[in-house]
Amino acid sequence: MIFNENLLKGKVAVVTGGGTGIGKSIVRELAAVGAKVIICSRKKENIDSAIKRFEKEGINIDGSICDIRKEDILDGFVDDVVNKYGKIDILVNNAGGQFPSPVEHISPKGWRAVIENNLNGTFNMTLAVAKKAMIPQRGGKIINIVANMWNGFPGLAHTGAARAGVVNLTMSLSIEWAQYRILVNSIAPGTIATVGMKVYPKEVVEMARNWIPLKRYGKAEDVANAVLFLASEAGDFITGETIKIDGGESIFGSRWIIEDNDEARAESEALLNKVLEEE
Numbered sequence: 001m002i003f004n005e006n007l008l009k010g011k012v013a014v015v016t017g018g019g020t021g022i023g024k025s026i027v028r029e030l031a032a033v034g035a036k037v038i039i040c041s042r043k044k045e046n047i048d049s050a051i052k053r054f055e056k057e058g059i060n061i062d063g064s065i066c067d068i069r070k071e072d073i074l075d076g077f078v079d080d081v082v083n084k085y086g087k088i089d090i091l092v093n094n095a096g097g098q099f100p101s102p103v104e105h106i107s108p109k110g111w112r113a114v115i116e117n118n119l120n121g122t123f124n125m126t127l128a129v130a131k132k133a134m135i136p137q138r139g140g141k142i143i144n145i146v147a148n149m150w151n152g153f154p155g156l157a158h159t160g161a162a163r164a165g166v167v168n169l170t171m172s173l174s175i176e177w178a179q180y181r182i183l184v185n186s187i188a189p190g191t192i193a194t195v196g197m198k199v200y201p202k203e204v205v206e207m208a209r210n211w212i213p214l215k216r217y218g219k220a221e222d223v224a225n226a227v228l229f230l231a232s233e234a235g236d237f238i239t240g241e242t243i244k245i246d247g248g249e250s251i252f253g254s255r256w257i258i259e260d261n262d263e264a265r266a267e268s269e270a271l272l273n274k275v276l277e278e279e
Helices: 021-032 044-056 071-085 108-137 157-176 195-199 202-210 220-231 262-278
Strands: 012-016 036-041 062-065 090-093 140-145 182-189 242-245
Touching: 012 021, 012 071, 012 108, 021 036, 021 044, 021 090, 021 220, 036 044, 036 071, 044 062, 062 071, 071 108, 090 108, 108 140, 108 157, 108 182, 140 157, 140 220, 157 182, 182 220, 195 262, 202 262, 220 242
Parallel strands: 012 036, 012 090, 036 062, 090 140, 140 182, 182 242
Antiparallel strands: none
16 A cells, blocks of 8 residues: 555545456555445445455445446436435446457447447446536546557457547546536556456467566556545546556557566466456
């Protein structure tokens, strides 16, 4: 922990998809610096298991069922949070999902599912929290977790399109809602070692590591620390920006060869094995 334990004391934070992977680390770090954290998920069992897991670590969080794709359910969730805690200071739009596939093999249903979750769901939650909490209270921090799709996203074009839409939404809302003192930013993780890597073949995961100039995977804590920075007073004059947490991957080109090394390879293998065993 590099931040003061009282950094966000008294703040109320909502984290979508806060039960696993990067979301789990974001929840843990927010709670560790004093924030009251509420998570949401479509499945009650995911919420219950996350709460129990955090309780074993001495972390108390709250949670409720919420489908970010359905406005009526989502509105009820936001109303419950505001009624119970009186405000929402921080919203982390972390929920999302996708599957690897070339475009020609993506069905219309599969395309719509990813767009509905990653783009429309983010918009739905953002609008509900802004209208019911942040605009009335004239202030708040919205942090969107997107992806490293700056050079296109072959093999994941559906989520690339959705995340690009969220980045543009971030910039647009940062201007529209500046009058309400609402700051809107995004964080774009690169290749982060999480349980989500299980859906990809091992050779694809290793290939992704070689695209990173630092030659190692990122940690979920790297993303969580950036969230804390933006959520704190240190981020009070930053809005409309996207912070890339990717070890230089987004600016790396193929014209320059960066030699691999045994230390980085071993570090990445150990980190990946540890994460997969924990999950």
